[in-house]
Amino acid sequence: MAPVRAGRSVLSSSDETSSARGLDEAISATVSHPAKTGFFFDYDGTLAPIMLDPAAVRPVAGAVERSADLVTLVARVAIISARPVEFLQERFANLPEMPLYGLYGLQSYVDGEVRIDHEAAAWEPVMSDTARAAGRQAGRMVVELKPPVRLDKGIIVARECAELTTAWYFGDDISDAKAFETLTERERLDPAFTGVRVAVANGETGARLAALADLCVDAPEAVPEFLYSLVRALRDQLSP
Ligand SMILES: [Mg+2]
Numbered sequence: 001m002a003p004v005r006a007g008r009s010v011l012s013s014s015d016e017t018s019s020a021r022g023l024d025e026a027i028s029a030t031v032s033h034p035a036k037t038g039f040f041f042d043y044d045g046t047l048a049p050i051m052l053d054p055a056a057v058r059p060v061a062g063a064v065e066r067s068a069d070l071v072t073l074v075a076r077v078a079i080i081s082a083r084p085v086e087f088l089q090e091r092f093a094n095l096p097e098m099p100l101y102g103l104y105g106l107q108s109y110v111d112g113e114v115r116i117d118h119e120a121a122a123w124e125p126v127m128s129d130t131a132r133a134a135g136r137q138a139g140r141m142v143v144e145l146k147p148p149v150r151l152d153k154g155i156i157v158a159r160e161c162a163e164l165t166t167a168w169y170f171g172d173d174i175s176d177a178k179a180f181e182t183l184t185e186r187e188r189l190d191p192a193f194t195g196v197r198v199a200v201a202n203g204e205t206g207a208r209l210a211a212l213a214d215l216c217v218d219a220p221e222a223v224p225e226f227l228y229s230l231v232r233a234l235r236d237q238l239s240p
């Protein structure tokens with residue numbers, strides 16, 4: 001399995017077993033109810049490396065394949081990113097059934113249709129044009145552009161999780177903390193709900209997000225291997 005270590009809430013002590021226990025509990029909740037489980041991913045720094053040329057960023061090896069596996073095994077898999085949806089569509093062209101949320105959810109690609117959040121519609125052309133012209137990624141090492149609309153990764157995750165009993169969110173920077181908070185709040189309101197917050201650590205912002213996470217993965221390159229362990233567990237459970 002890819003290097004995984006315990007984050008905040010699964011740690012009752014700093015020994016190895018606490019990490020294993022937290023991970024085991026998360027996997028158990030997932031394989032018990034795959035039809036009520038969702039996996040949600042940030043893109044840059046999570047499923048793809050941070051690069052000097054943001055336009056050149058592609059998913060790490062195995063990221064698309066493992067996403068495809070999960071799409072067949074669990075209720076919901078989606079990408080939630082600061083990138084425009086068209087950028088994400090190009091990267092996940094093999095997975096048209098996987099919902100993509102761009103510009104923090106201002107744009108969505110769901111059921112084969114690109115939509116603009118109705119509140120944000122007036123801002124979308126400006127946001128898209130500016131994001132493209134700037135050639136920068138939102139989040140780390142960059143200018144972050146947000147319209148005056150109440151929409152963030154946490155709100156998208158809350159919508160996506162409405163019918164789920166377990167949800168995983170993978171992110172790498174502090175803008176992903178909103179999604180972590182959504183899972184925490186849902187657990188508070190619904191003790192039967194399991195939220196799994198996974199930080200993909202990095203030297204720049206990793207420590208801040210890791211402090212809020214249940215589990216930490218060392219780098220985007222380690223995420224597909226970690227997902228593969230979950231895919232195997234799901235398949236083992238499903239096979240007679
Ligand atoms: Mg990111």
